[in-house]
Amino acid sequence: MLRSKESVKKLSLTGISLSAVRAAFDKLEDWGSLEVLELLFVDCNGEDFDVDLSGAFRKLRALDLRCENIRGAFAQKIADYLRENKSLRELSLWESCGGDEGASAIADALTLNDTLKRFKVVGEKLTSKTLVAFVKTLTVNLTLELVDLFDTISIEKEQVSLLQDTPAGILKRLYILWTQELLPLVTRLLREDSHCSEVSVSVTPSVDKDLLREFFDAVASNTTLRLLHFYPSDNCFDELADGIASVIKRTATLKEIQNLMQVPEGSEQQLIRMLDALKVNRSVANFTTYAELLTPEIAA
CATH class of the missing domain: 3.80.10.10 (Ribonuclease Inhibitor)
Structure with a gap:
């Protein structure tokens, strides 16, 4: 053939x-x-x-x-x-x-x-x-x-020092899942523009909220990141949803956001805050999140 x-x-x-x-x-x-x-x-x-x-x-x-x-x-x-x-x-x-x-x-x-x-x-x-x-x-x-x-x-604590000592130019060509232990490092890479065009992160509600806030600030100010992905390691939580909403409102270059962390029952307003942010965004072309809790009554 x-x-x-x-x-x-x-x-x-x-x-x-x-x-x-x-x-x-x-x-x-x-x-x-x-x-x-x-x-x-x-x-x-x-x-x-x-x-x-x-x-x-x-x-x-x-x-x-x-x-x-x-x-x-x-x-x-x-x-x-x-x-x-x-x-x-x-x-x-x-x-x-x-x-x-x-x-x-x-x-x-x-x-x-x-x-x-x-x-x-x-x-x-x-x-x-x-x-x-x-x-x-x-x-x-x-x-x-x-x-x-x-x-x-799966990046363990003992591997954090390995990545911290790795030249930024190499990390820019290495696509891995960044765990919350590595948030300070990936935040620094985003500020230095020494990262892949796609960044995937795994965080849980136990994450240091100040570090998470600094990470979202770095994402929002970065102009070369194209995709932000959150691995389904746990349920979505308020600080994560608010951070995503903040990025959506502030970014002018990010093209895609994938939040694969499920929004728990009773936290439907997390969805509303993220979706409302999209109303003022002009760059994000693809947005993925769990929306099974969203009803016409809640959306109204």
Whole structure:
């Protein structure tokens, strides 16, 4: 199909079996005009993913692989492919990348790669070992524009000093979930304009309210942040809702806000305050929040 349909630039396959992936792509060299391949939710039926995709790394521009059965051995193959890669610009691994061992092998390979621009790992719980490995990668690899480890690493207290000692230029290319222990650091990065264009934060009602207020002030005055995201770690609380409303009223550049923290029953006015703020905003094009408690009577 790829040889006969040379106009096909992007191919997305969902729920495909591992045997079908083998038959179609194992050791494939002739990829026609294909530039982007998405293999989503590959059904391995208990088998380890073991398809030879070396040709993809030599021909494609982007590869998105979502499979639960990628073990350390295949992650090492990916690392080998990356060392020889001269084509791939974006690589996304969902559900599994072989744990810390596999992720660290990929990070090590990327120190020698001058082609890949964006790397993403989603849905696997990794430790500070992987965080350290990718900080080192970004230190030497100036081609890599973004490493997305958003929900894979939970930042513990002992890792705070690691990030505090990391040069701001590296943190600007590292997308992680900022916990409330890291609020002072991400606030400083926002004031210095040394952050990703998207910032995701996880806070609970126990957060220091003064630190949270300083964070919102930094967001409101920043002009390069495009998306502000709040991870669903707890229920929404008044100081968070008021901070979001304050940002909406003051920002002239923020494009999207995602508040995934559920508004508890009895706190419907939190929704009203955030939605009222949107009436005077001219920059936020997308706003997401839980609104199941909102009724015509409350809105009136």
